[in-house]
Amino acid sequence: MSKEMIKQYAIRLGDDAVVQGHRLSEWCSNGPFLEEDLALTNVALDFIGRARMFYSYAAEIDGGDFTEDSYAYQRDCREFTNLLIHELPTGDFAFSMARQYLMDEFGLAFMECLESSSDETLSAIAAKAVKESRYHLRRSRDWMLRLGDGTEESHNRLQKAVDDLWGYTAEIFELDELEQGLANEGIAVDTTALKSNWETAVAAVLGEATIDVPQGDWSIRGGRQGMHTEHLGHMLSNLQFMQRAYPGQEW
Amino acid sequence: MNTGVRSTDRIALLPVEEHQRRQRRADSTCPQLWDALDSVKDPEIPVISIWELGVLQDVELREGAVIVTITPTYSGCPAMGVMAEDVVIALREAGYSNTEVVTRLAPAWSTSWIMDEAQEALREYGIAPPGRSCAGEHAEICCPQCGSSNVHSVSEFGSTACKALYKCDDCSEPFDRFKPI
Ligand SMILES: [Zn+2]
Numbered sequence: 001m002s003k004e005m006i007k008q009y010a011i012r013l014g015d016d017a018v019v020q021g022h023r024l025s026e027w028c029s030n031g032p033f034l035e036e037d038l039a040l041t042n043v044a045l046d047f048i049g050r051a052r053m054f055y056s057y058a059a060e061i062d063g064g065d066f067t068e069d070s071y072a073y074q075r076d077c078r079e080f081t082n083l084l085i086h087e088l089p090t091g092d093f094a095f096s097m098a099r100q101y102l103m104d105e106f107g108l109a110f111m112e113c114l115e116s117s118s119d120e121t122l123s124a125i126a127a128k129a130v131k132e133s134r135y136h137l138r139r140s141r142d143w144m145l146r147l148g149d150g151t152e153e154s155h156n157r158l159q160k161a162v163d164d165l166w167g168y169t170a171e172i173f174e175l176d177e178l179e180q181g182l183a184n185e186g187i188a189v190d191t192t193a194l195k196s197n198w199e200t201a202v203a204a205v206l207g208e209a210t211i212d213v214p215q216g217d218w219s220i221r222g223g224r225q226g227m228h229t230e231h232l233g234h235m236l237s238n239l240q241f242m243q244r245a246y247p248g249q250e251w
Numbered sequence: 252m253n254t255g256v257r258s259t260d261r262i263a264l265l266p267v268e269e270h271q272r273r274q275r276r277a278d279s280t281c282p283q284l285w286d287a288l289d290s291v292k293d294p295e296i297p298v299i300s301i302w303e304l305g306v307l308q309d310v311e312l313r314e315g316a317v318i319v320t321i322t323p324t325y326s327g328c329p330a331m332g333v334m335a336e337d338v339v340i341a342l343r344e345a346g347y348s349n350t351e352v353v354t355r356l357a358p359a360w361s362t363s364w365i366m367d368e369a370q371e372a373l374r375e376y377g378i379a380p381p382g383r384s385c386a387g388e389h390a391e392i393c394c395p396q397c398g399s400s401n402v403h404s405v406s407e408f409g410s411t412a413c414k415a416l417y418k419c420d421d422c423s424e425p426f427d428r429f430k431p432i
Contacts, residue, residue, distance in 0.1 A: 021327075035416060039408035046412065049327025053356065124357035128326050131359065131432040139407050 005178055006119060007061040008081075009188055011071060012224060013122075014054030015082035018072050019232070020103065021047030022239050026090050039139060043100075046132045053125045073243035077226070077233045084223040085168035087232040094147050094157035099165055101140035105201050106172055108133040109194050118186040141205055148209025155210065162206065163214050170219035173198075179224075269364040272308060281312040287345035288319070294333045295411050298369075298376045301334055305364030308355060316349045317342055322360045325412040325432075362431045379417065379428040394419035395426055402426075 024044035031037025055068035085103065090096050111133050114126035147154040173195040175183060182188030203213050222228070242249060265273075276285050288310065291301045301307040301321065309320040319338050323331050335352040342350045362381035365373075370380035374395045393400050399421035407430070409416040414427040 035406035035408070038410065038416075039406055042408040042412050045327030045329070046325060047327070049323075049325065053326060120357070124359070125326075127359040128323070128356060131361075132326060135407055135430070135432075 003061050005182055006122075006187060007058045008178055009182055010054045010058040010061070010122070012081045014051045014058060014068075014071060015080050016086055017047045017054060018051035018239075019080070019082045019086040019235070021045070021051060022235060023086065023088075023090055023096070024100075027096065032093055040096075043136055043139075046129075046136070050125065050129055053128075057121050057125070069243070073240050077228050077236060079226060080228065080232060080236075081224050081226055082232075083168075083172055084220060084229055085165060085172070087223075087229060087235060088165070088168070089231055091161065091164075092157055094154065095161040095164070097140055097143040097147060098158060098161035100136070101144045101205070102162075102165060102169060102202065104133065104137040104140045105205075106194065106198055108137050109197060110189050110191065113189040113194070116186075117188070122187065144205050144209045144211070148206070148211045158209065159211050162211055166214035166216060167218040167220050170216075171221035171223060174221065176224055266361065266363050268358045268361075269305065272305070272364070275309050276302075279310065281310060281317075284310045284312065284317060284342065284345070284347070287341055287347075288338060291334065291337045291341050294330050294337070296373065296376065296378065298372045299365070300369075301338070303366045303369035303372075305360060305366075306331075306334060316351060317347050318351050318353060320353045320355050322355050322358075324360050328412055330411075360432075362429060365429075373429060377426060378414065379426060381429040381431040392417060392428055394422060394424060396424045397422040 021044045024040050024047065027037065027040040028044070029037065031040050051072065052068050055071040058071060059066045059068055085099060088095075088099065108130065111126045111129040115123055115130055117123045117126065144158070147158040149155070173191045175188075175190065175192060179188045179191075183190040206213050220229075276282070279285060285302070285307075288307055289300050289302055291307075293299055293301065293304055293306075304324070306321050306324060307319070308322050309318075311318045311320075319342070321331070321335065321338070331354075335354075338352055339350045342348075363383050365381065370382070373380040377395050379392050379395050391400050392402055394402055394417075397419060399419055401420045402417050403420060405416040405418050405425065407415045409427045413429055413432075415430050416425065417428050418425045
């Protein structure tokens with residue numbers, strides 16, 4: 001299996017993590033209360049940390065002048081290969097929590113599988129991530145129950161969030177040629193195999209939260225191919241501002 | 252508590268990675284370098300050293316260069332960069348100017364590697380220690396101020412990634428708990 005493919009895969013996982021982490025970090029100082037503010041930014045840090053590990057690995061395979069920072073700060077929208085769901089704006093608190101829950105439920109299962117990757121570095125990164133993911137999931141799951149089964153207002157907002165997010169979950173469980181090839185070699189995670197367990201777990205939590213599982217009659221895809229929503233560009237203009245204004249700046 | 256168990260039997264209770272780590276230090280041909288690094292503390296918890304924390308994995312002397320291997324605690328822990336810098340500074344003060352700090356991810360760091368003395372130091376510092384259990388397991392959490400186990404969780408995420416926030420229902424003090432992972 002070519003190292004170039006593993007590099008691309010590491011960049012994808014780094015992109016997922018950096019975009020997810022950045023969106024969570026936008027809650028910093030905007031959380032509904034202090035403890036929640038701390039929690040959101042702590043989780044954001046975990047994802048930024050993962051992005052660093054995946055990007056560093058990609059840079060190491062590349063062997064050129066690229067560093068972890070080059071991947072985060074010196075690429076444009078179309079070069080980012082994150083799943084679309086991560087780049088959607090934070091929205092209200094219910095939207096952020098719903099996204100977090102849907103992705104935490106997936107993320108824990110994903111990292112557990114990646115831990116048995118035949119690639120040693122991917123496996124090592126996953127082994128760290130699994131431990132953190134358990135905490136992430138426990139927290140976002142609690143919020144689903146609290147918001148869904150809370151007031152009429154929180155219930156309605158959560159239902160709308162889940163409805164608006166649902167169509168973005170389809171591409172999580174699809175493999176393109178690159179990932180299929182790596183999955184066949186035991187390097188990448190075959191996410192198609194995670195779908196039914198995810199659906200069962202999510203349906204159970206939504207049920208307990210008195211939230212209806214959406215019909216699933218629409219879906220949007222394209223993140224892995226660099227086809228993004230309009231939101232990613234705005235996010236990057238914020239994330240990359242310093243490096244664009246002062247290339248190579250360090251402090 | 253002295254139960255008459257031979258120390259070799261007790262070592263077997265350690266996680267195997269932790270046993271190997273202590274063995275590396277015990278067998279090291281450059282013990283003075285390990286000793287020099289005992290002065291490097293976790294910048295956010297200045298009562299425990301990176302050795303006691305389990306972050307310091309290996310120290311080697313190769314052709315005049317010191318290779319220090321550390322393992323990160325949490326993926327995004329901002330203190331890791333500071334610890335790496337402090338390692339270089341501590342060795343420079345000990346007379347070694349050529350130091351390389353290598354980060355190793357596997358095996359993944361665990362709070363079960365935090366040594367007993369350090370767990371006690373955490374408690375005295377006002378942080379409820381993680382204990383030796385693994386993530387997800389329930390260990391009794393006691394207030395580091397009054398020792399009461401009548402406590403409740405305020406948030407799973409505290410002032411840093413590695414801590415959760417609790418409150419004591421007896422003495423009313425809020426406190427941090429080092430989360431087991
Ligand atoms: Zn107390």
